[in-house]
Amino acid sequence: MIKKPTLHDVASLASVSQSTVSQYLNGRYKHMGKETRRRIEHSINTLQYKPNAVARGLKQKKTTTIGIIVANILHRFSTQVSRAIEDICHQFEYHAIICNADDDAKKEKKYIDMLKAKQVDGFIIIPTGLNEDLYKDLLEERYPLIFLDRKVEALPIPTVSLKNKKAGYEAATHLLDQNHRNIAYISSPLTVNTRKERYQGYVQALENAGIEVKEEYVFGGDINQLNHTLPDILEKNHPPTALICGNDRVLKNVLPILKKRDISIPQHLALLTFDEVEFSEFFTPTITTIEQPAYEMGVQAAELLLQRINGKAEQQREETYEFEPKLKVRESSLLKK
């Protein structure tokens, strides 16, 4: 890389001291000699000088960079959230470093460590939930920190999330309204509060309707095992007539299985999934979705974080910012076969 001009270069060319140039750069040129100012400007232009943010960061203990840890950027939720955060950052001249923890505690830890080493000004994390000590450390070190999507109980960390129980409730209610009585529920492990709450909403809706929750219709585990377990569920004496997918990844694993078994949707089985499915409004079969306002959630998280970084809000409060799930019932596609 080629040598870049420094403050020192600018200063000597303009025949002033570095501090004067520094003042200028930081907008403190109220009482600055008009001539001095002109010379500095000229000098900066001819040298094409650009301040070195690393040096400034070292001095000011502030990098205008934040760390984002998402589950997996390939998921639509993470993508939209990242985009939202990036947009807000851009607006305030911040930068975001995005990391994929893949629901892996080790990776999450490694990323947090690396980001700390890089002296990020704060974090937005979709926590795996598997590193409570780490989160607590972050808090004790007074890092501005916002959780997204998932909540870690008993840690006073502001959290932006969906009303997950409500989402689950609406999902089941929607299907009940269509006279489904045997509704399967397929999810990744119910260890994460988000998933658990959605499931609880489902349970509650069934109970309210006086319908027994049958364990045999429920799966909460490694979705790579679905090859074995889903067929079991579908072959019960009274097979489910409807199926809820806990998120878009679940859907992704469920679809091939249904396809292989030649199950028609929605005749044989009604399908409902959480999260957004791109283009779903144009396709048959109609898949009802319960979407999260992911972009808005990302904006909210970013704004909360920047407030905290800039001292406009106190960190150590357990606040929850909950968003409404959006049920999208698709009319049958017009693009039919």
Place this chain on the structure above:
Amino acid sequence: MIKKPTLHDVASLASVSQSTVSQYLNGRYKHMGKETRRRIEHSINTLQYKPNAVARGLKQKKTTTIGIIVANILHRFSTQVSRAIEDICHQFEYHAIICNADDDAKKEKKYIDMLKAKQVDGFIIIPTGLNEDLYKDLLEERYPLIFLDRKVEALPIPTVSLKNKKAGYEAATHLLDQNHRNIAYISSPLTVNTRKERYQGYVQALENAGIEVKEEYVFGGDINQLNHTLPDILEKNHPPTALICGNDRVLKNVLPILKKRDISIPQHLALLTFDEVEFSEFFTPTITTIEQPAYEMGVQAAELLLQRINGKAEQQREETYEFEPKLKVRESSLLKK
């Protein structure tokens, strides 16, 4: 934020000098007293010392951070590419700052400037193509730089891309093989080489088949105008029986129009698009896609960049790394209405 321990703290606790600790940290403890070493280790552990990457970066003029500028992270191609780059970076303990230029020259410039200020070690850019001077500057300043997806002619910058002409050729050929003769081609402005080449492939396929390319079937412009222009195209005397979308964004704008006009796919119109459409294999109508191996392309770009950063390859060579398009013909979905 709470005060973090520094090298100095570690050194005094261990009763050695900073330089010794620094040696230790950088793995140069060949001839280091076993006892000294033990004390340093102990000291680091009790203080939970973590080196400050900003300070190190300032000194070493290396930040182990690279800048990525994509078109829009909400597009599948960008998402997959970002994920791939991030994976490779993680492997080599690098970090990526991802920015969305939104095909906007101003934003692209601003991001490049910000990333330079942050002293990134290199760039991977999906260039808007609108800032040739900037790219040239980057080159002259000897920044390691890789272009992705799009090529900027006459600049010796390694570029990872799809065989776009081939992709266009295959697209048209596939439809010709199904006896389509009137094939519409809808694209964003053909100013970007990627789009132009795809279109050229389409033209060539038609010419090879002895079919005249009718201008009235071709649209290359702002896809927000499609509301007006697409209906025109569909209402010709001999309307197209097939339609090619230049990328997934085009598809996204085309679908609502087709839906509103109640056009059945594929009976009234066969649809083919470049880029991946998630879940498309499970949906009706069947949309044939020509996918890019986006993840692999991202990996390639990241590897090329890291090689250059670490001096294992020279920058200033115009090399093109071209990937094969993947035609995916969908069998009619089993999940039918």
Place this chain on the structure above:
DNA sequence: ATGAAAGCGCTAACAG
């Protein structure tokens, strides 16, 4: 085998 000292590029008192 270890330490002293200089300096990366910038900012922030404090003088003058």
Place this chain on the structure above:
DNA sequence: CTGTTAGCGCTTTCAT
């Protein structure tokens, strides 16, 4: 109004 000075936390000769 502008300059001097002292670091931010780390690495790196160069001595010892």
